[in-house]
Amino acid sequence: MNYSTLKKTVALSFASLLAVGMANAQTDSTKSSMSNSTGTAKVFGGRGQYNTWSFGLNVGATSPAVAIGGVNDYTDYVVSLGYGASLRWQLAHSFGLQLDARGGKVAGNNNSAQGGVRDGMASFDTRFWQGTLSGVVNVATIDFLRRKNSVNFFVNAGAGLIYYNPHFITASGLETRYKDADGGNHYVKSLVIPVGAGVKFRLNDAWAFNLGYTANFTDDDNLDGLKRGYPSRDKYSYGYGGLEYTFGSSSKPNLDWVNPVAMMYDELYDAALRQEVEALKGRVTNVENAVNDLKKDTDGDGVADQFDKCPSTPAGTVVDGAGCPIVFPKADSTATPAAQAYSNIQFDFDSSVLRTSSYAVLDLVSADMRSNSKKVVTLNGYASSEGTAAHNLRLSRDRANSVKTYLVNSGVEARRLKTKGLGETNPIADNSTEEGRVMNRRVEFKQ
Template sequence: MKTHGYCKLTVALTVMPALFVALALRGQPLLAQDTTTHFVKPLTGASGFRTWSIGLTGGALAPVAGIGGTNDYTQWMATLGYGAYIKYQVTHGLGFQLDYLGGTLQGNNSKVQSDGTYRVGPYSSFKTDLHWTGTLSAVYSFTNINWLWRRNILIPYVSLGAGMAGYAPTMTASSGETVAYKPGSEIHEFVVPVGAGCKFNVAPGINIDLGYKMYFLDADNLDGTERIPGHKDRFSYGYAGLEFALGPRSKPQLAADNPVYDLHRQMRQENEELRSRLMDETQAALDANKAKLAQVTALQEQIDKMKSDADGDGVSDYFDKCPNTPPGVKVDGSGCPLDTTPRVQTFQITEEDRRIVREAIQNLEFDFAKASIRPTSYPSLDRVAEILVNKHFSLKLAGHTDNVGSPSRNMRLSKDRAESVKAYLVSRGANPSRIEATGYGQTQPIASNRTADGRQKNRRVEFTLY
């Protein structure tokens, strides 16, 4: 009869593939092409992919290996093992993986040998606490380049590595006495892991990991017994786990990417772009022909217009910038009436004019943080408007602020205040074409903004009469 440990391992190794097949048949929505990840063009390196991943595993540990058989006891027992790893993917097929493994290993001499007898030894069973196993392995995935499917669902792999293991065996004699192999110490030995497995890509960046690893030790200490001189122990780990890709979700996982599909997608995209460009060029040629026809039509209309003079002012309609001129009005070469108005008398700016402007600047006040002028400023501004109307002077208004508030807001406020002054002067009869309003914000202070008096001086509208 098979032992209880052997049954547990058999059930575990049977259930895991069954679970794997069930997920493959029922998990189709998870396998749809991920529309949230970006497309990475082939031959552009690994920078566009997620190359780091972590994994957690659990499964059955046994002091037996598919290559080399059992160790120094006739019956091995399956026990729970657990592990974790971090992996870096170098290319689509090659990656390097740092593994941790822990658990216990057990065996006994309860199995009948081929000659019908039981093995006799100083101990009837053993239990080894596998405190830790740390290994670095090269992992090669050999079906990433898939010519049949757009997305890799099944990713078989093999691995080979090296590392160290730390463990402590305990043996049980036939009398039931428990003996530690090396009391109070942990054995450290070189170990070579060889494995194979298959990953199932259930979602972007998430893989189910099913595998089997054999660990070959460099000595015969694992079970605390040396039955055959020169023999070296081994153990195995059958596991199932989950692997999670690290990095932005917008990037595809390099280990699950299919470069053949990427190449096909790029060729299809370039083909669509070429077709679209040809259609655009064809449409552009048609539009160009239509434009040339329109130019010919417009040229004919211009020729016809050059021959006509609808208002009879002696200037053809083509050059006439002032059509429908009344009969008898003298016009210039562009067909516009000649300016017969008397010239405005020219005045010089006097000291009195400058004084009026200075008083207007000193008396100018606005509502707080607004562009509205306070009524107390109206009389001074009225006198400035009178000068502009009577002497036809021009005026430049320059608005300024202190540095309180954001630069963009101060720029708008200074411009609005200058425009408010202009609007008031225009309302009093001034010519708007002779008034220029500009805002400079906080860019041209005349005093320090660190004091209240300095900020007061910087909040101003300057008048320049010319």
């Protein structure tokens, strides 16, 4: 793998780590941020119930070689001193963002080369300073089933800047530092990509001891003072140990050591939670019983007992919305059959469907009209005053058309039947009473 490919791979991996970590953090942050009164954190309680900021100091060894190998400009590397400080924000139990400041020296020589010289160089040592931002992922622990983790394994990757001033000795023994065009000493600036892994040991909730290794890839070829004629990039490694301190109240646990599996188990079997679940079951049962009571209809008239003002009505009785029988006006016994035939046709509330009780009247109308082929009848549809005027107008039209359809199907010519929808106009009874509204839901025959 060449350096360019490695750099792109590392950058892509780092972006993926950041995306996953921020997604986890966003999920956590949408939860409640308060711990309970005893100070015990809950896995679904949000990040606010934990201590999340840590500061660390570390010291270790640097080398111009890295564990994955690659081309080096010098035959031998010299282990040198490195040191650093870190500030980390733990966003979730498995992910955090970390700022690192690091300094030290990287050195090497050509002692193993013939004459101790290679490419005109004998040795180099370079002072450097660098700052980076990295994503840190806790990938595993060997104490996952304990109440608190005590050993975490982590990986990290990021990007930043490195400043350095190469110092080197040529084959002739000339000691030189990197110089710009006007001959003055200055620091070189370059992009650097750190990729590493490590293990963290929990001393207590506030303190931890870290061991880690980071390979640092620069974006130029000047770190060792020798810039070759073919494409290459310099790199160095840093192995370190250090202490880390987590800030915050002693009543809050450290998010870095959270064991979500154990905490979830505690929550699922928490006595208070189980009591709440049982109480919820009781409330659901009460609601179900209330619904069943609302649906109960002892006399079968279609009106629930809780709203039935006339309980125990006989089966088949036509009732109003309060469950009371509807009294229809009696037909005039002195009227002729033809007059009885043209009695008003009544309808149920908000309905244009013919009642079966209307069929007898409609059959008399049909017989009379078929026996008198010159008779023309207008069907005036009406509605009671409930609802809007526009709705009642449409409903009255539909009622008139329902009567016309029945008569046409029984043999009356359609041209002899005119329909009008008159809505809630011309009431024949008081719309303020249910009895009156029942009478107003009608179709009248006008000859």
